[in-house]
Amino acid sequence: MSDIAIRVEDLGKQYKIGMGPSNIHYHTLRDTIADTASAPFKSLSSRFHASKRKGGDQKTTKKDPQHGVIWALRDISFDLRKGKVLGVIGRNGAGKSTLLKILSRVTEPTEGYAEIHGRVGSLLEVGTGFHPELTGRENIYLNGAILGMKRLEIESKFDEIVAFAEVEKFIDTPVKRYSSGMYLRLAFAVAAHLEPEILVVDEVLAVGDAEFQRKCLGKMSDVAEEGRTVLFVSHNMSAILRLTEETIVLDKGKMELRAPSSKAVDYYLSSGFSQVGERVWAKDETSVATAPFHPSSLRIVDRFGRVANTVRSTEPITIEMHYSLEAPITGLRVGIYLTSAKGEHVFTSFDTDDSDLYDRFRVRQIGEYVSRCVIPADLLNEGRYILGVNASAFRIMRYFQDEQALTFTVDASGAPGTQWSEARLGLIRPRLEWRIEQDHAKVRVLTPGVPPILDGQPSGEYDHD
Amino acid sequence: MAQTEISTTQQEEVIRLQPSRGWTALNLPEVWRYRELVYFLIWRDIKVRYKQTALGAAWAIIQPFFTMVVFTIFFGKLAGVPSDGVPYPIFSYTGLLPWGLFAKALSDAGRSMVANRSMITKVYFPRLVIPIASVLSGLVDFAIGSVVLIGMIIYYNHIPIPSAQITPTAAIITLPFFILLALITALGVGLWLSALNVKYRDINYVIPFLTQFWLFITPIAYPSSIVPEQWRWLYALNPMTGVVEGFRWALLGVETAPGLMLAVSSTVSILTLISGMFYFRRMERTFADIV
Structure with missing residues (x-):
């Protein structure tokens, strides 16, 4: 009946300041005792402000220091059709990770809802749950299970995973002895063989050396071509352009734009960086x-x-x-x-x-x-x-x-060739030293010998003079 | 994690993620679907536990064994604590064995959510899986420790002191029930502690204190028969009383079945588990944000 894979409606996520994912703050019982004492007053005042907010336009404020809360995400609504790949871009703190965390069920929204049709696999990080003391083989099983793979599924893909990671020789060595490159390759390899209907991917391609990144990117485009639904967050604009048709731009927790990827990337690059040089x-x-x-x-x-x-x-x-x-x-x-x-x-x-x-x-x-x-x-x-x-x-x-x-x-004003108002292909526009020479020799050879058979053609060269 | 309504229509699973409030359903079928993860987490704990230790799994024997030796010298010999007619070493070891299982399960489960925070903040799975796996992984140490008990029983049956002879009776088949009771108790308390620990790191300090305190109110170094008859029911509110007395009854054939005590202990234990699960589920939605 529906060909929608993900539907998001007015999704919002609020963090208490100092409670956010990057800012770990431990509570102690003493804090709570102090808070509980003042709680009746606080809840009264927050209720008062909440009712005020509903009617007013305060919804747009991201930061509300008075109440010590921050909206990491607000008013996000979009649909994603099955088999489509949607990119998500935005600067650090724009809410990309929060969106992915909600969609992958790690955390729940504060308001709104998301509906997900199908089995979701999420890759917010590679190597989640890897244990340094365990061998490569053992970690493949453990990590696979954590990512939601069934044991039989892992078994059937085991050889493929090992080959992809290029760690055949070290598969029975504890991963704490791996080089960081090997570790990341193995971690990505497990994740890459996850086969859910909907895949939610955070910046996992930003690992390893250039060659491995290329391989990862290749694997991701295979996934996209297999017709699976993918939500793909990246800072890598070329990866976004290569893998996605459409992209949403997040800024300060709000959805700025949803557009074909090339347009979205343009928009992001020209507006996202306000720093002047x-x-x-x-x-x-x-x-x-x-x-x-x-x-x-x-x-x-x-x-x-x-x-x-x-x-x-x-x-x-x-x-x-x-x-x-x-x-x-x-x-x-x-x-x-x-x-x-x-x-x-x-x-x-x-x-x-x-x-x-x-x-x-x-x-x-x-x-x-x-x-x-x-x-x-x-x-x-x-x-x-x-x-x-x-x-x-x-x-x-x-x-x-x-x-x-x-x-x-x-x-490019004043650059070579700007007398013609055309866009020049290519990334560089060097001022090359052109020389134009008239080839007199060729003419001389032609003239004394055989008289010209076709009058018009050779004589045409003289017209320039 | 989130309050989810999973409905399957034409083999398609639809999940609705929305804010949840108050108490939520336990959603145990979801935990069952992730049983393989429980298995892998237990397997990881066991694999890793004695890595890079010189004595390895011998630690599972050393700890209860030497505690038993110390108890025998100080409580059994010097203080003259009675032992229900059983040789004191066996008497205390049958108490220490389930106690070790319980204490380890409790402290591991209590710390489990914080210890696995990297997983909690990155991947979805029913969070109950983590404390359940921590509790169950203690069974291996328990099994290793049991070997010593069997050895002790054989030893005492071969020395010529008639009063020390131990003949296990048919009651031994009830042993798994007492093991289960210990696990349920540990899980129930562990769930409360692990959920609280996410928010209040005070729990890290509470756990050692709690297990030490609990050791003294459990009849390990002494028999529960020294507690006055009219206070036994109160004493049995500690579920570990039922477990330890049950162990002695099943293995050593001391006195009669601890009927009333067991009923009280089981009830308390099950109530702890149920309340622990609901509290855990209620707190679960904030775990990834504050752990």
Whole structure:
């Protein structure tokens, strides 16, 4: 009767501040005793405010400090037809994960409802429940069971999973001895062989090395082609464009847009980043995970030394990464990724690519640093670009990565070929040195010998003179 | 997790996720559907338990055995605590064995939700699965510990002291019932504790205190016959009294079947389990948000 797989109506999720998923706060009995004493007054006042809210337009406020609550998600409604793949994009904290958590039944909504037609499998993380002491084989069974697979199902797919993860040799080794790459490959492999009717996937492709990511992406597109319904959250715009036809954009817990993916990605990229040519990281945003590396800002600077969101392709563009180290790091390299708005890679470059600099900065001491590079004039074509940063020690540690730290626009006015108002294909628009030569020799050879048989053609070449 | 109405029409499962309020149904069929997960979690606990220990599963014997030795020296010999005519070592060990099962099940279950928080925040499954698996995984240690008891009975039957002879009677077939009673009690209390522990980490401190306290109000080091007759019913409100007395009756053939005590203990135990399950279900919806 229905070809709807997921129906979401006015879905909302409220967190008490300090209770949210990222902000763990333990209650103690003492707190509760104190709260209980004041509870009658609080519940009275909240009831009063709730009734007021129903009528009023307060519904849109995301943060309501007076009541200590936060709406991680509000007024979300959409339908997803069977066999469709829907992308979900949005910045950190936009509510993507909360939406997936509700749909995968990890947490329940505060208001509204969602209806799910079919067996749901959710992948909010790979390797959930992996135990370091257990072997690869044992973890496949355990993880499979946690993800809702039946034992027979796991048995029948066991060889396929092992082959996909490329861990045949180590299948009877405890996973605590695995390299992080092997661990992630195995974790993803189990998850990838889950076969529910509806699949809910969070940022699980952002694991492993580039080659494995490609493999994961391939597996995901197989899943999509098999006609299963997929809800796919990603920061990877090229993955979104490749796997989905339609995408919803979330911002601050609200649904901003639902559109064909290319349009949604465009919208997201052009509106989502309000920073003007500069991305600043607050200290507490990164400090724990990235130590001892602390990013402070990434800037795009034009010819006049101004931070700019739009730069001209005919002028050199300076990119500056400001950061500090609170401990010396050996082999650190700080680099940028440049990607087009459609997710095509333009280039990757690191500050110690040059062998002299590589030798000089083998160990970077404690202090404040700026890594600066110049993208030469007349290189990029017009359009929107995404700048990502990476700070790592090769094959040792990735300290910090943000693949979409900043976006900027390249304006092509004055660039080669702009006398014709046409869009030029390609990511780059180099000023190539053309020469146009008239081939006199050819004419000379032709003239003295045989008299021209066809009058018009050879003589036509002389018309230019 | 959420209040779900599952209806199957033309082999299609429709789940409605919406806010739930107040007390909700236990939804035990859903737990049954996830029985394989219970099995795998028990299997994981057992596999991992004695990894990287020098003595391995011997720990399952060492703990009750040495407690028994200490009890025998201090309570049996020095304090002269009576033991219902059974050699004191066997008497105390038959108490320590189910007690070990109960205490481990209780503390594991009480900590289980917090210990498995990474799973709770990432994957859906009926949350009841976790404490149930923690309780059941204690059975392996119990089985290993039982070997020692069998050894002790054989030993006492071969030494020439007539009063120490132990001949198991037909009552031994009731043993599984007492094991079940211990598990039900542990699960009931464990459910309360695990649900509370998600919100109040005080429970981590309550658990050791509670098990220690409970040990003393259970007739392990002493027989319940030292409790005055008119207070026995009150004493039996502790379900572990029924379990330990039942064990001694089933294995050692002491006195008569602990009828009244058992009735009281079973009732309390079952009430604890039912209330624990409902409380757990009620709190369940907030687990992923606050754990």
